[in-house]
Amino acid sequence: MKKNEMLDRLADGTLNRRSLLKGLSAMGIGVAMTPYFHGRANAADQATYFTWEGYEVPELHGDYIKKHGASPEVSIFADEGEALQKMNAGFTPDVAHPCSYNVNLWRESGVAQAIDTSRLSNWPDVVSSLKTIPGTQHEGKQYFVPFDWGNTSILYRTDLVDIKEESWGLMWDERYKGRLATFSGANETVPYASVYAGVDPWNMSDADLAKVRALLEKQRPLIRFYADDVSSIEQGLASGEIVAGSTWNSSNVLLKGEGVPVKFMNPKEGIMTWVCGLTIHPKAPNLDAAYDLIDAMLSVEAGKFMIVDYGYGHSNSKSFDAAGDEAIENAGLSRDVEAFLKAGVFSNEFKDRDAVLKMFEEVKAGL
Amino acid sequence: MTSEAYTTPPAGPAGRLRTAIRGALFRYAGLRGYILLSPTLLVLVGAMCLPVGILLVYSFWTQSYIEIDHTLTLANYIKIFTRQSYMLLIGKSVLISFTVTVATVLLAYPIAYFIAFKVSRYKIVWLILITVPFLTSYLLRVFAWKIILGYNGIINSGLKWLGIIDQPLTFLLHNPTAVVITLAHAWAPIAILPIFVSLEKMDRSLLEAATDLGDSPTQRFLRVTLPLSIPGVVASSMLVFIPTVGDYITPQLVGGPDGMMVGSLMHAMFFRANDWPLGSALAIISAMAITLTSLGIWLLTKQARARAI
Numbered sequence: 001m002k003k004n005e006m007l008d009r010l011a012d013g014t015l016n017r018r019s020l021l022k023g024l025s026a027m028g029i030g031v032a033m034t035p036y037f038h039g040r041a042n043a044a045d046q047a048t049y050f051t052w053e054g055y056e057v058p059e060l061h062g063d064y065i066k067k068h069g070a071s072p073e074v075s076i077f078a079d080e081g082e083a084l085q086k087m088n089a090g091f092t093p094d095v096a097h098p099c100s101y102n103v104n105l106w107r108e109s110g111v112a113q114a115i116d117t118s119r120l121s122n123w124p125d126v127v128s129s130l131k132t133i134p135g136t137q138h139e140g141k142q143y144f145v146p147f148d149w150g151n152t153s154i155l156y157r158t159d160l161v162d163i164k165e166e167s168w169g170l171m172w173d174e175r176y177k178g179r180l181a182t183f184s185g186a187n188e189t190v191p192y193a194s195v196y197a198g199v200d201p202w203n204m205s206d207a208d209l210a211k212v213r214a215l216l217e218k219q220r221p222l223i224r225f226y227a228d229d230v231s232s233i234e235q236g237l238a239s240g241e242i243v244a245g246s247t248w249n250s251s252n253v254l255l256k257g258e259g260v261p262v263k264f265m266n267p268k269e270g271i272m273t274w275v276c277g278l279t280i281h282p283k284a285p286n287l288d289a290a291y292d293l294i295d296a297m298l299s300v301e302a303g304k305f306m307i308v309d310y311g312y313g314h315s316n317s318k319s320f321d322a323a324g325d326e327a328i329e330n331a332g333l334s335r336d337v338e339a340f341l342k343a344g345v346f347s348n349e350f351k352d353r354d355a356v357l358k359m360f361e362e363v364k365a366g367l
Numbered sequence: 368m369t370s371e372a373y374t375t376p377p378a379g380p381a382g383r384l385r386t387a388i389r390g391a392l393f394r395y396a397g398l399r400g401y402i403l404l405s406p407t408l409l410v411l412v413g414a415m416c417l418p419v420g421i422l423l424v425y426s427f428w429t430q431s432y433i434e435i436d437h438t439l440t441l442a443n444y445i446k447i448f449t450r451q452s453y454m455l456l457i458g459k460s461v462l463i464s465f466t467v468t469v470a471t472v473l474l475a476y477p478i479a480y481f482i483a484f485k486v487s488r489y490k491i492v493w494l495i496l497i498t499v500p501f502l503t504s505y506l507l508r509v510f511a512w513k514i515i516l517g518y519n520g521i522i523n524s525g526l527k528w529l530g531i532i533d534q535p536l537t538f539l540l541h542n543p544t545a546v547v548i549t550l551a552h553a554w555a556p557i558a559i560l561p562i563f564v565s566l567e568k569m570d571r572s573l574l575e576a577a578t579d580l581g582d583s584p585t586q587r588f589l590r591v592t593l594p595l596s597i598p599g600v601v602a603s604s605m606l607v608f609i610p611t612v613g614d615y616i617t618p619q620l621v622g623g624p625d626g627m628m629v630g631s632l633m634h635a636m637f638f639r640a641n642d643w644p645l646g647s648a649l650a651i652i653s654a655m656a657i658t659l660t661s662l663g664i665w666l667l668t669k670q671a672r673a674r675a676i
Contacts, residue, residue, distance in 0.1 A: 081640075082638045085638050105433075108433060109433050221624075223624050225541045239518050357641070362452065366456070367453065
């Protein structure tokens with residue numbers, strides 16, 4: 001029965017229930033069939049990309065889109081511990097985005113496989129010092145492709161904070177009680193507390209751990225909130241709710257772009273540096289697409305976007321020229337990656353990871 | 368239909384089995400009952416009892432780095448009981464939940480009273496209208512409170528615009544008070560319904576009798592309505608108290624450092640700290656604490672509930 005005929009019959013009351021139901025079911029079948037009639041983008045062999053929020057934007061894998069026609073399937077994690085648990089529970093992405101200090105743990109947990117760097121056309125252009133970060137290789141094989149690098153430091157409001165020298169001590173300044181914020185991840189907060197306490201964060205003895213714990217307990221009453229994500233800290237700084245927070249370079253670029261008077265500190269005890277990158281899961285369902293994705297992310301276009309728009313460094317040495325000196329300076333980066341990473345405290349694995357993480361969780365809970 | 372089918376049993380072992388089963392079904396009504404229940408029972412056992420059982424077994428193991436040591440040991444329980452701080456955290460969570468329960472029941476009672484006594488037509492519409500907004504996402508409702516209580520939130524912006532304050536109030540968010548406010552709002556409809564049921568089934572002629580015997584409205588409420596609604600109040604307290612002790616999302620979003628409850632620590636054990644056995648032991652001990660507190664409330668109000676018929 002045609003639609004118009006049905007409406008006409010409805011209007012003059014001659015449509016009975018049976019005909020109405022027949023018409024509706026025909027329409028229902030038609031609606032259910034439509035996905036099979038127009039060409040569906042074949043999502044079956046797109047790579048699955050497991051990453052932090054903000055890194056799934058198409059500008060960072062333009063070459064992949066050109067080759068495969070669409071962006072990869074994306075899954076987001078907010079915390080590397082959560083990411084590891086998800087993969088342990090059976091989630092198999094093709095490409096994941098951990099930071100270098102977690103690669104050993106991921107490899108031993110069986111969620112990272114050896115990467116064949118000859119399949120990456122951009123690998124020769126990768127900054128050589130980033131290829132040999134401790135923990136990312138095992139038995140001569142590469143398990144980690146460096147992608148982005150940058151700093152963790154204090155971003156503070158220059159109009160609300162009055163300090164004589166730049167030091168991590170700002171996070172323990174009693175004058176700003178209740179107006180400080182820090183990351184809730186131990187990998188972000190415990191290292192700078194250790195550096196401030198004067199101990200080596202990556203090889204803490206029990207006495208060192210107790211010292212750092214006391215320091216973190218001293219900091220706790222001053223903290224307004226322990227942030228799970230960087231945007232809470234950015235919003236707090238923009239509104240003035242907090243005057244200083246530990247965060248990454250991208251917040252500096254973002255808030256400066258919005259006209260908020262902030263400064264990304266270079267503390268005298270040493271700024272924290274990190275390198276994050278890509279790993280491939282041993283059971284990756286689309287290995288070729290995974291290599292294409294990693295290659296696309298190592299490209300110069302992705303690097304330029306990373307430096308200019310996000311303010312993080314990129315592992316392709318040709319990205320610096322593409323981004324330009326002004327963008328590099330605006331983000332607080334440097335062309336000499338090795339010197340940059342060495343000048344700060346480079347994020348490494350904790351010697352006794354479980355003890356450190358447990359200690360920090362207890363401090364946060366107020367125990 | 369021949370009677371042969373009933374008098375001559377089928378031959379062979381299969382036939383004997385069929386006879387035995389049929390006989391058992393006829394004889395034991397309990398067996399028939401269990402078979403009728405079996406789909407639901409299977410779901411219940413598989414989805415509730417088995418996971419709790421797994422949690423219990425996990426709590427007796429220990430984990431270091433990635434490997435889980437399967438030898439049964441009480442190490443986790445000893446660790447939690449001997450660390451005063453863990454027990455204090457569980458105690459703090461119970462206390463916060465208690466405050467939430469009191470606040471929720473106090474706020475829910477007038478609403479339930481209004482619908483039971485003052486609404487004469489379309490009671491069900493009132494109930495639906497009150498309950499339906501709370502079928503939206505729990506996470507979104509907590510976020511909504513973050514927006515209301517935030518530094519640039521509705522309350523602060525409103526008060527600033529009115530000129531009452533010039534610096535935003537900082538004590539609204541990121542403390543246990545925010546947790547109590549958010550949880551009381553989120554669980555309010557769960558608290559309203561049992562109290563409503565209890566008030567609704569109260570015999571109205573008792574109120575008339577009380578007035579005839581000389582009670583003022585307030586006395587009538589205190590001496591007749593309130594005691595008769597105690598079963599509903601206790602039921603809604605249980606319904607609010609038990610889930611809120613282990614709540615994770617609300618303390619995480621609005622609690623701040625001081626508002627941390629035991630749910631956050633359990634989450635940390637299962638994700639970041641990668642110690643599932645310790646997290647399981649913490650979960651079991653929290654469950655025990657909740658059970659004991661609930662049992663305490665149940666026993667304390669036993670006499671009050673008995674009087675309410």
